[in-house]
Amino acid sequence: MPDLRPYLVLGLALGGVFALSGVGMVVLYRATGVLNLAYGAVGAIGALIAWSLINTLLLPEWVAYLVAILFGGVVTLVYGTLFGPPLAQREPLVKAVGTLGFALILLGTMSWVWSYQAHSLILPTTQVGFQMGQVRVNLTQMIGLGLGIAITAATAAFLRFTRLGVAMRSLANHRETTAMLGVPVRRVEAAAWLTSGLLSGATGLLLSTLVGLDIVGLTFLVIAALSAALIGRLQSLWATMVAGLAIGVVQACLTPFDAISPYRTMTPFLFAIAALLWFGIAGRGLSRA
Amino acid sequence: MRLRNGTTHGRARTPAVLAALFGCLTLVAACGGGGTATNTPSANAPSAKCGLGNGQKATGTPLTLGAIVTKQPGTDFTGITGMAQAYFSCVNDNGGINGRPIKYLVESEQTNPQQVAALATKLVDDDKVLALVGSTSLIDCTVNHQFYEQKGFNVIAAGVPFDCFSTPNISAVNMGPYYSTTGAAQYLVRQGVKSMVAAGANVPGGDHDISGAASIAKIAGIPSKGAYLENVPISDASGIALKLVNAAGDGGGVVINFTPPEGLKILQAAEQQGLIDRVKWAWSTPGNDASVVQALGPGWNGKLGVNAELNLVDSTGPDNVLYQKVTKQYAPSIPLGSFGQMGFTAANVIVHTLLAMPADQLTAAGINAAIRKIKDFKTDILCKPWYFGDLPYHVGNNADRTVVPQNRAFIQKEGCFDIAAFPGNNLDAIRQAEKTQNLNTGG
Numbered sequence: 002m003p004d005l006r007p008y009l010v011l012g013l014a015l016g017g018v019f020a021l022s023g024v025g026m027v028v029l030y031r032a033t034g035v036l037n038l039a040y041g042a043v044g045a046i047g048a049l050i051a052w053s054l055i056n057t058l059l060l061p062e063w064v065a066y067l068v069a070i071l072f073g074g075v076v077t078l079v080y081g082t083l084f085g086p087p088l089a090q091r092e093p094l095v096k097a098v099g100t101l102g103f104a105l106i107l108l109g110t111m112s113w114v115w116s117y118q119a120h121s122l123i124l125p126t127t128q129v130g131f132q133m134g135q136v137r138v139n140l141t142q143m144i145g146l147g148l149g150i151a152i153t154a155a156t157a158a159f160l161r162f163t164r165l166g167v168a169m170r171s172l173a174n175h176r177e178t179t180a181m182l183g184v185p186v187r188r189v190e191a192a193a194w195l196t197s198g199l200l201s202g203a204t205g206l207l208l209s210t211l212v213g214l215d216i217v218g219l220t221f222l223v224i225a226a227l228s229a230a231l232i233g234r235l236q237s238l239w240a241t242m243v244a245g246l247a248i249g250v251v252q253a254c255l256t257p258f259d260a261i262s263p264y265r266t267m268t269p270f271l272f273a274i275a276a277l278l279w280f281g282i283a284g285r286g287l288s289r290a
Numbered sequence: 291m292r293l294r295n296g297t298t299h300g301r302a303r304t305p306a307v308l309a310a311l312f313g314c315l316t317l318v319a320a321c322g323g324g325g326t327a328t329n330t331p332s333a334n335a336p337s338a339k340c341g342l343g344n345g346q347k348a349t350g351t352p353l354t355l356g357a358i359v360t361k362q363p364g365t366d367f368t369g370i371t372g373m374a375q376a377y378f379s380c381v382n383d384n385g386g387i388n389g390r391p392i393k394y395l396v397e398s399e400q401t402n403p404q405q406v407a408a409l410a411t412k413l414v415d416d417d418k419v420l421a422l423v424g425s426t427s428l429i430d431c432t433v434n435h436q437f438y439e440q441k442g443f444n445v446i447a448a449g450v451p452f453d454c455f456s457t458p459n460i461s462a463v464n465m466g467p468y469y470s471t472t473g474a475a476q477y478l479v480r481q482g483v484k485s486m487v488a489a490g491a492n493v494p495g496g497d498h499d500i501s502g503a504a505s506i507a508k509i510a511g512i513p514s515k516g517a518y519l520e521n522v523p524i525s526d527a528s529g530i531a532l533k534l535v536n537a538a539g540d541g542g543g544v545v546i547n548f549t550p551p552e553g554l555k556i557l558q559a560a561e562q563q564g565l566i567d568r569v570k571w572a573w574s575t576p577g578n579d580a581s582v583v584q585a586l587g588p589g590w591n592g593k594l595g596v597n598a599e600l601n602l603v604d605s606t607g608p609d610n611v612l613y614q615k616v617t618k619q620y621a622p623s624i625p626l627g628s629f630g631q632m633g634f635t636a637a638n639v640i641v642h643t644l645l646a647m648p649a650d651q652l653t654a655a656g657i658n659a660a661i662r663k664i665k666d667f668k669t670d671i672l673c674k675p676w677y678f679g680d681l682p683y684h685v686g687n688n689a690d691r692t693v694v695p696q697n698r699a700f701i702q703k704e705g706c707f708d709i710a711a712f713p714g715n716n717l718d719a720i721r722q723a724e725k726t727q728n729l730n731t732g733g
Binding site: 259 | 520
């Protein structure tokens with residue numbers, strides 16, 4: 002039996018970022034009813050912009066990171082402003098497909114501008130760390146985990162205790178009623194798009210260090226976040242966070258087992274399938290009762 | 291209509307928003323191309339030129355060449371065909387092939403055998419390409435080598451699967467991942483490693499590509515502790531790095547065979563976890579890439595042996611200097627690296643072959659017959675002169691170097707050495723044929 006402790010540490014760090022991504026998606030979904038499949042692509046393009054600002058324009062790193070996060074917020078807000086209102090009355094699937102198109106546009110843009118090269122963006126926090134058994138735990142990994150938990154807690158409190166948060170919660174399912182009650186729908190939705198975009202920008206920076214600055218890889222890591230969000234039924238922030246962590250930990254801990262290691266990248270899908278089956282069975286049981 | 295009706299409130303802001311988005315994308319485009327190494331060529335180096343080098347644009351009837359290239363998530367070889375295209379563009383701006391420009395048709399594939407077979411048929415039968423040059427695919431050689439044999443095409447490739455090096459009508463300017471990984475393992479043995487572990491991409495033929503490491507370990511009398519195939523793109527490089535180091539054990543050797551972006555993830559994960567010094571590291575040819583070495587920190591100085599099938603990207607021989615110039619002028623977005631050198635060399639070989647042919651022989655049959663007769667093609671980018679030759683299998687490039695990173699540039703650690711010959715890798719027979727047929731000895 003291999004020593005799993007180092008893989009547990011690595012899995013928690015990775016899972017923390019999955020959780021952060023999942024929470025960003027759930028926040029947007031709860032406010033707008035949109036499942037944002039462009040979440041990973043926005044983070045990836047922000048990180049690549051930061052890479053270019055640092056390596057080409059030689060800007061200070063903190064400026065580049067700030068631009069990356071702001072870019073995530075602005076580009077997501079622009080999409081939400083342009084396409085949110087006309088798609089507001091459409092089915093969730095249509096809204097999700099809209100964001101998939103947006104993701105593909107961003108993916109094409111990245112391939113066009115940054116293709117061919119190996120890119121690297123290592124946050125300076127990675128230099129700080131301590132040894133834990135076989136593995137060195139760095140500050141970026143701790144930020145990944147800590148930010149996931151902190152954002153979840155802060156967002157849960159925000160949605161529960163603030164007027165804007167309550168307005169966001171009411172929007173997804175009762176958009177017209179909420180508007181009739183005088184809630185500034187466009188502004189509330191814009192706040193949700195902006196928040197989700199800022200989170201995607203921050204997530205992209207963390208993932209570029211923890212996973213690698215890779216166009217396709219970062220774009221489609223949204224799948225792991227989506228699985229976490231599905232397990233949270235696109236409603237529960239805490240369930241999403243726990244699911245994100247669990248996916249990261251299980252995937253990492255399968256690594257040293259040679260027989261099943263090649264299949265460990267299926268972990269997010271298996272979690273999502275298991276959750277959907279469970280919801281189906283539980284739902285059927287409830288309806289019979 | 292829904293869009294307009296639904297965004298009445300926001301319409302006034304739309305131009306400003308679009309302007310902002312355009313500004314962002316402009317910023318992205320302006321910033322994206324940077325970061326490649328630009329080493330100044332030696333002023334004393336003898337000069338090579340693109341084709342005729344007369345500065346006159348070729349305007350005659352185009353000579354159409356073709357290629358098939360893999361481009362999919364985690365595996366993108368289009369830098370090779372992109373560089374071949376760049377060289378052809380330079381040739382076309384300098385007189386072409388005695389006045390005739392080269393038209394280069396490149397088809398990308400996603401490792402679907404039916405697709406790859408159809409693309410070969412399209413290029414040869416429909417597009418009527420005269421020759422296939424610079425093809426770099428995970429499955430083209432495997433799927434299409436019999437088709438090429440039937441059609442009498444002799445393909446100058448940048449090979450990946452073993453079929454590019456073990457069939458009669460394909461010869462590659464590189465030695466491919468199998469032989470390069472073998473060479474990387476030889477370097478580790480010379481470094482005195484106690485065990486050997488290999489890892490590569492989980493792609494068709496990926497297991498064979500890294501199998502040479504175990505053979506070298508066996509010859510050296512050290513244990514082979516595993517050969518791992520990893521799904522690409524890699525999403526958990528930290529776990530992979532830890533697994534490889536643990537498998538090799540302290541003092542062991544780890545050889546990896548990945549494209550630059552994927553291999554870099556593993557090395558950076560190893561650095562972040564403080565694993566660099568627990569083992570000795572080696573990488574097959576894709577690691578010899580300017581964008582890789584610039585991304586590796588000083589922690590890797592002298593600690594990663596990269597098997598270089600082609601010369602240092604900043605070497606000052608005439609062909610490599612021309613390669614740098616062509617990259618700068620015609621393909622600035624393609625980083626200086628082995629992939630680019632492969633595309634350049636394949637294009638260089640065919641251009642010199644075509645220039646030496648009489649005009650009435652510039653047909654598919656004539657050109658492919660001439661390709662088969664290529665021998666003793668000298669270039670400073672390769673260790674030995676290159677040839678095609680009338681052989682049942684081709685590994686014209688079978689000697690290479692080892693380079694190591696030093697302050698964000700590669701320096702040569704070991705000069706040209708022969709890839710080890712052992713049963714099953716054909717190198718004994720190939721070197722025998724080189725001697726008897728004077729393929730690369732100037733005879």
